[in-house]
Amino acid sequence: MEADAAKLIGAGIACIGMxxxxxxxxxxxxxxxxxxxxxxxxxxxxxxxxxxGAALAEGLGIFSLVVALLLLFT
Amino acid sequence: xxxxxxxxxxxxxxxxxxxxGGYEISFTNSALFMGISVATVTLILLAAAARGAxxxxxxxxVGELWYEFIHNMVKNVLGPEGKPFFPLVFSxxxxxxxxxxxxxxxxxxxxxxxxxVTASLAVFVVALVVVVGIAKHxxxxxxxxxxxxxxxxxxxxxxxxxxxxxxxxxxxxxxRLFGNMLAGHIVLKVFAGFVVSLGALGFGGILGAVAPLxxxxxxxxxxxxxxxxxxxxxxxxxxVYLNDALHTHH
Numbered sequence: 001m002e003a004d005a006a007k008l009i010g011a012g013i014a015c016i017g018m019x020x021x022x023x024x025x026x027x028x029x030x031x032x033x034x035x036x037x038x039x040x041x042x043x044x045x046x047x048x049x050x051x052x053g054a055a056l057a058e059g060l061g062i063f064s065l066v067v068a069l070l071l072l073f074t
Numbered sequence: 075x076x077x078x079x080x081x082x083x084x085x086x087x088x089x090x091x092x093x094x095g096g097y098e099i100s101f102t103n104s105a106l107f108m109g110i111s112v113a114t115v116t117l118i119l120l121a122a123a124a125r126g127a128x129x130x131x132x133x134x135x136v137g138e139l140w141y142e143f144i145h146n147m148v149k150n151v152l153g154p155e156g157k158p159f160f161p162l163v164f165s166x167x168x169x170x171x172x173x174x175x176x177x178x179x180x181x182x183x184x185x186x187x188x189x190x191v192t193a194s195l196a197v198f199v200v201a202l203v204v205v206v207g208i209a210k211h212x213x214x215x216x217x218x219x220x221x222x223x224x225x226x227x228x229x230x231x232x233x234x235x236x237x238x239x240x241x242x243x244x245x246x247x248x249x250r251l252f253g254n255m256l257a258g259h260i261v262l263k264v265f266a267g268f269v270v271s272l273g274a275l276g277f278g279g280i281l282g283a284v285a286p287l288x289x290x291x292x293x294x295x296x297x298x299x300x301x302x303x304x305x306x307x308x309x310x311x312x313x314v315y316l317n318d319a320l321h322t323h324h
Contacts, residue, residue: 048150048310051303051306052310055250058250058254059247062249062250062257065253066252
């Protein structure tokens with residue numbers, strides 16, 4: 001296989017990791033909403049924590065995007 | 075290639091290169107938009123604070139909301155000891171927010187879509203955490219990596235994981251902002267490219283191009299949310315990391 005083709009395939013495979021980040025972010029906001037609907041009065045105080053968790057989970061997905069971009073453009 | 079979605083991130087030299095002390099230094103479009111960001115923040119906040127009326131007008135309300143938003147965040151996360159760090163967090167938030175928002179204008183350069191900018195900010199924040207932690211607690215600050223209440227057998231592994239997770243903070247903090255802005259802008263341009271290439275196909279193509287156009291409009295709205303959210307996330311993670319330096323009980 002040519003090196004360029006392998007690079008493109010590798011970039012595609014690296015992007016699978018973003019799916020995991022999507023699952024993680026969905027879990028965080030889904031559970032936040034579930035908790036917020038059970039106890040709306042406590043929801044406001046925890047929204048910041050939900051955002052921190054989502055940002056941390058999203059960061060890992062961004063890593064795989066960066067790996068894909070590195071494979072494509074270097 | 076005119077439709078290349080990466081083209082928008084190209085750094086162009088506007089003046090220079092000047093040779094100063096063996097280095098090539100030039101004034102680029104990135105530097106120009108960093109200057110514009112700082113000038114915009116300064117002008118908005120100065121204009122908002124100029125009147126100081128008891129009943130705030132529109133502009134003054136914006137300034138007060140902006141200030142109170144960050145003030146409450148620093149107070150909630152860091153407590154009263156965090157007061158000296160409020161100007162830092164406020165500057166970081168304002169710079170990142172305005173740089174992201176300026177990037178949303180067509181043909182404007184997005185400063186935060188370059189990893190060198192975001193990584194510098196992130197490395198500075200984490201270096202500050204180390205300096206403040208050691209200045210405040212001395213070598214006892216390193217107890218951060220040795221959580222108590224962990225059985226002795228697995229303690230080395232836990233410490234190793236803590237150290238690795240600390241060292242990955244500047245990487246993740248910088249890459250998160252960079253990746254979000256880069257990916258968002260690429261997606262916008264890719265959908266805009268769909269509109270152009272479908273529209274070139276004739277009447278049927280123009281009808282079909284309505285779908286990617288609607289998508290591009292929706293994504294633009296999403297990008298404004300992301301621009302704000304990432305500035306907020308950058309600021310609050312700065313607070314959370316500084317919290318480790320100020321309060322070591324972990």
